[in-house]
Amino acid sequence: MAKLNVTDIKIELTKNPKEKPNQEALGFGKIFTDHMFIMDWNEEQGWYDPRIVEFGNLSLSPALISLHYGQSIFEGMKAYINTNGDIALFRPEENFARLNRSAERLALPQLDEKFALTALEELLKIDKDWIPTEEGTSLYVRPFMFGADEFLGVKASSNVKFVIILSPSGAYFKGGLQPNKIFVEDEYVRAVRGGTGFAKAAGNYAGSLLGQKKAEKFGYAQTLWLDGVEQKYIEEVGAMNIFFKVDGKYLTPELNGSILPGITRDSIIKLLKHNGEIVEERKISIEEIYEAADNGTLEEVFGTGTAAVISPVGELFDGKKKVIVNNGETGEYSKKIYEQLTGIQLGKVEDPFNWHHLVK
Numbered sequence: 001m002a003k004l005n006v007t008d009i010k011i012e013l014t015k016n017p018k019e020k021p022n023q024e025a026l027g028f029g030k031i032f033t034d035h036m037f038i039m040d041w042n043e044e045q046g047w048y049d050p051r052i053v054e055f056g057n058l059s060l061s062p063a064l065i066s067l068h069y070g071q072s073i074f075e076g077m078k079a080y081i082n083t084n085g086d087i088a089l090f091r092p093e094e095n096f097a098r099l100n101r102s103a104e105r106l107a108l109p110q111l112d113e114k115f116a117l118t119a120l121e122e123l124l125k126i127d128k129d130w131i132p133t134e135e136g137t138s139l140y141v142r143p144f145m146f147g148a149d150e151f152l153g154v155k156a157s158s159n160v161k162f163v164i165i166l167s168p169s170g171a172y173f174k175g176g177l178q179p180n181k182i183f184v185e186d187e188y189v190r191a192v193r194g195g196t197g198f199a200k201a202a203g204n205y206a207g208s209l210l211g212q213k214k215a216e217k218f219g220y221a222q223t224l225w226l227d228g229v230e231q232k233y234i235e236e237v238g239a240m241n242i243f244f245k246v247d248g249k250y251l252t253p254e255l256n257g258s259i260l261p262g263i264t265r266d267s268i269i270k271l272l273k274h275n276g277e278i279v280e281e282r283k284i285s286i287e288e289i290y291e292a293a294d295n296g297t298l299e300e301v302f303g304t305g306t307a308a309v310i311s312p313v314g315e316l317f318d319g320k321k322k323v324i325v326n327n328g329e330t331g332e333y334s335k336k337i338y339e340q341l342t343g344i345q346l347g348k349v350e351d352p353f354n355w356h357h358l359v360k
Ligand code: PLP
Pocket: 076, 236, 237, 238, 239, 240, 241, 260, 261, 262, 263, 264, 265, 304, 305, 306, 307
């Protein structure tokens, strides 16, 4: 099968560019730019017809295999205008590598990661004026892939679509760096080992929604998921990984196959170590955190994610036990690591690992 390159991308610019939104009221994932990237795959041709076209509805059969059986995966990353006025991404190669790991698990075809990144870069250059520049804003990038067969049998689709859409966005949580309240879920589970927890599979999120609704009913922003076997060990939060600062050390659940290997998680582990901090990736029981809270050694809790960035946690509650973290205030280290991470993303501070990716 022929290898695609940038000159194969057909470009059809919109004749009706939309008005740019007010950057102060973006919210998350509600507004979309003028263009999107699409390409198709089938068993005979491999990937074909890469194109950048006007953002708009897709025409899909009601018998679309992925609507019925959930053969659908996605990624999330962000584009910024850096301090030199250039377009920048943060470790985008990691997102396409993870998309391919998700694809393998969901029996979807592999992408040429370099070509997918090139396609994204071309799309970003076309929609550059949509990248917001107000503090705390960015252009959220959503690549996704799904089975496109018109067929009701349960099988891996023989036709697949890969699409990238772009959404100028503000903070994922309304309060930005204000601490969130998290509900510890001990009834439902999100994922089990051997399942699809490590993949960014659409169905993982579908299965989490009832827990999310329950959290919201109690006045909590998100769910803290426990392991799917004993419901004893901490896994992750609805849309982010989690870190606990206990007695001066940073603890985060080890990757075990059911947790999403967050790119922000990996970045924060590397930055913490670079800053001389001690990080432990291991099993952490919820009881251990309750004990740390009771004996006064639980100092800070924060979530990490592309959409969530660094999101401090001010309270944990499981329906019985309530833990207030750092008096419900944003911790010093949460602030420091937020500044360091967003500083690298915007090209403002030292980038010891070369993560700032310029789009030229
Ligand atoms: N865990 C879940 C369930 C997520 O949806 C996300 C967001 O992508 C993360 C963790 C954090 O991953 P990343 O840092 O790669 O965005």
